[in-house]
Amino acid sequence: MTTWFIRRLIQAVFVMLAMTVIVFVGVFGIGDPIEILISPEADQAERLRAIMALGLDKPLWEQYLVFLHGVMHGDLGRSFVFNEPSLRLIAQRMPATLELAITAVLLSVVVGIPLGLYAGLYPDAASSRAIMAGSILGFSLPTFWVGLMFIMVFAVQLGWLPSTGRGETASLFGVQWSFLTVDGLRHMILPALNLSLFNISLVLRLTRSGVRETVLMDYVKFARAKGLSPRRVIFVHVLKNIMIPVVTVVGLQFGSTIAFSVVTESVFAWPGMGKLIIDSINVLDRPVIVAYLMMVVLLFIGANLVVDILYTVLDPRVRLEGR
Amino acid sequence: MNFSTLPAQAAAPALEVRDLRTHFFMRAGVVRAVDGVSFAVAPGQVLGLVGESGSGKSVTGFSVIGLVDPPGRITSGAVLFRGHDLTKLSESEMRALRGNRIAMIFQDPMMTLNPVLRIDTQMTETVHAHVKVSNAEARARARDALGLVGIPSPEERLSSYPHQFSGGMRQRVAIAIALLHRPDVIIADEPTTALDVTIQAQILFEVQKLCATQGTALIWITHDLSVVAGLADDIAVMYAGRIVETGPVSAVLDTPLHPYTHGLIGSVPSRNKRGTRLRQIPGMTPSLLNLEPGCAFRARCVRATEACMVEPELATLMPGRALRCFHPQNEVAA
Amino acid sequence: MSAVLDRERVETPFRRFVSQFSESKLALLGLAVMVLIILAAIFASWITPQNPYDLAQLDIMDGRLPPGSVSGGGFTHLLGTDDQGRDMYSGILYGLRISLIVGVGSAIMAGAIGSSLGLLSAYVGGRADSAIMRVVDLQLSFPAILVALIILAFLGKGVLNVVLALVIVEWAYYARPVRGTALVERRREYIEAAECLALSRSRILFRHLLPNCLPPLIVIGTQQVARAIALEATLSFLGLGVPITEPSLGLLIANGYQYMLSGKYWISFYPGIALLVTIVAINLVGDQLRDVLNPRLQR
Secondary structure, X not given: OHHHHHHHHHHXXXXXHXXXXXXXXXHHHOXXXXXXXXXXXXXXXXXXXXXHHHOOOOOHHHHHHHHHHHHHXXXXXXXXXXXXXXXXXXXXXXXXXXXXXXXXXXXXXXXXXXXXXXXXXXXXXXXXXXXHHHHHHHHHOOHHHHHHHXXXXXXXXXXXXXXXXXXXXXXEOOEEEOOOOHHHHHHHHHHHHHHHHHHHHHXXXXXXXXXXXXXXXXXXXXXXXXXXXXXXXXXXXXXXXXXXXXXXXXXXXXXXXXXXXXXXXXHHOOOOHHHHHHHHHHHOOHHHHHHHHHHHHHHHHHHHHHHHHHHHHHOHHHHHHOO | OOOOOOOOOOOOOOEEEEEEEEEEEEOOEEEEEEEEEEEEEOOOOEEEEEOOOOOOXXXXXXXXXXXXXXXXXXXXXXXXXXXXEHHHOOHHHHHHHEOOOEEEEOOOHHHHOOOOOOHHHXXXXXXXXXXXXXXXXXXXXXXXXXHHOOOOOHHHHHOOOHHHOOHHHHHXXXXXXXXXXXXXXXXXXXXXXXOOHHHHHHHHHHHHHHHHHHOXXXXXXXXXXXXXXXXXXXXXXXXXXXXXXXXXXXXXXXXXXXXXXXXXXHOOHHHOOOOOOOOOXXXXXXXXXXXXXOOOOHHHOOOOOHHHHOOOOOEEEEOOEEEOOOOOOOOOOO | OOOOOOOOOXXXXXXXXXXXHOOOHHHHHHHHHXXXXXXXXXXXXXXXXXXXXXXXXXXXXXXXXXXXXXXXXXXXXXXXXXXOOOEHHHHHHHHHHHHHHHHHHHHHHHHHHHHHHHHHHHHHOHHHHHHHHHHHHHHHHOOHHHHHHHHHHHHOOXXXXXXXXHHHHHHHHHHHHHHHHHXXXXXXXXXXXHHHOOOOHHHXXXXXXXXXXXXXXXXXXXXXXXXXXXXXXXXXHOOOOOOOOOOOHHHHHHHHHOOOOOOOOHHHHHHHHXXXXXXXXXXXXXXXXXXXXXXXOOO
């Protein structure tokens, strides 16, 4: 078990390294690094100094090592716009994004699984058909447009919820979180719901097809032949079997959700990493882009690792075979 | 009509099925999976329900225990057990009986046990479903049941998962589960078909022993005549959803009355001489969707006549012997 | 139950496919809507009163008019105008054109690349196979929007860059399933026969193997088109896609963002509906295609 874990860890490190190469090539290889890393407003003398300081006159492979060194020490350059270390900027924004992403994933499980269960057990009911039709809408609808509609309906027309921005925050473990305040929650509802729609549909459909497949299995019929209550048959025998693929997908979706929060944050002007990156791309604040990419990949790899571990916990066949 | 197929001196039957019909209502038409099944089995006795694939024998088993799912349902007939007609009971009443007084063993041991639940969970839940006992007590019962079916070191085995067992062991676990509440009737749906021959023999022997000692009535569904020959006390032959012949095993196998039974026995390889062509029953199993009127075996029967355009009734020739045919193969031995 | 159903009529595979597909009324509706949309996009210049990309035709004084108002040019703005004075109805149809071209174009290109690699991978096997598949897995494990963002961040905006980004995002979705089907087909006798006849590798690949790997390809292709259209719209909305002068649906919606709070909903609403209907229609068709062409649900 531990050998497997170490192996996965090494794999993760490799992916991070690959990412640094890609980012390095993107910044230093394509396009003019001088333009990218030095503020466009610098004059000739400043440029020369910056070139020397950044080591842009050295050979490429040496520059890569310098870059890598910087990465490992958390030095990913300074933002042109904010004139702060880009990593710090990203780290400041991370709680906001995490809040949204985690809420969205939680919603997808809490809403998606029960609905999918119902739709799978009673596939011919009118309500099931409605749920399935809704799920098609859920992953066809372009997220950004739905967000706009949310704002229009709930904030402008009905005035129930605030339209943009993050609410008040409270501190937990030294970090500011908005879900700890009522005002924060009010601000969080629409963006979290918006972000979760796609995930809900995904989980719903997955659960439904899993239920339909599992219910036909011999072991379910055998469970009924033993005289077990329908509740036990569904919630223990059926559910436990579908949890495995569902949890896997949900975990993998976490990374996607974080990436996709870019859109939701733009629509709702939510001050997270996503909004920062869009603004930075538009303004060509490359150090921030680099920092964002590295951070997201890290989160992503972390999520994948957690999913792998969860998988071995949930599926006894995998666990006991050893890795 | 007297459907009693048991010898008069036998005890009252543990389970009696009378003219059971189970139909499936599909878009293409009505599939008459079970269309006139009658048999009875006494406590401690083994009834072999024999038929080819597609003859409706599994559906018969499911009908008795009440697990026929839509689009199928029992359309007529009765299943008499302990003074009740099971076809008329509510779902919760049936649930109280399933796994408790009537148990079932399925065909494929690989698929019968839930792969993500431990063995002890799957056994203790069966105990808890019918009696209120402590967890420790339920576990003890499970352990005893495992011991009963010959599984070594049952305590360790309880904490394992199904995939850690071989096919034969899993089937034993399934049998152990069936025995947990000392049921009156066990329906075994081809439980050894998926296992290899040596395991098959072992399991047959043990099941037979258990049923004899506990007085459990056993309905053993199979397509394999040789299994029935060694195991059963009585045999009921099914064809196209109907019972065509019943009787004590030795009597039916020695002097089969129905031409189908005769053909079945004749086609067993050990009955054929080396070097001669294997005897077969000509023709094919009819589609249960488009059954012709009259005797279902008519198209393949050398003895068929005009009279066979009408479906014969399952007639009792003498206590313990019934036949659905106008032209029996042999004379009934007295 | 051995229910043997005799069917007297002769059924060609195509006819069977059509009748199975038609079992879903919803999918047929989706197909009809798709055809309608494609026709509308093709004939956009004939059925719209204005060319929204021709800046000369736009009058900013006509901007932000609600639906139903009459323009300076004398025609009715069925769906209102945006802030530039563009007739929304025309903008939507022209925008649909761009969305469809980008979506279908990128799906086809990605499909060509992805399935070629998948086929090659399956046919050649060995280390080339594992290498290619590892790249595919790496690619698939990254969220599409992230990859597109990276590419556009480094290359800049523009239609061609968007198409490039979409192709790079999408090709991997084809590679794996095509490889899977190809691996199964590869073992079949007709490939063996072709090899015995010493036909060239590329001929075997493209004339023999590929046609039999088409079913999953068609299903994936349909889903990918929907996904590409949605992704392009999202990217354009974020300002990273097509240029402002030739807006696609995403950009139209973005234009309307700022006016939502003042109640001028039509600038964002109608393009969104158009986008929604297109994607849903494609998904409905794709869903039914997947059910019909699924080998595991043998009819």
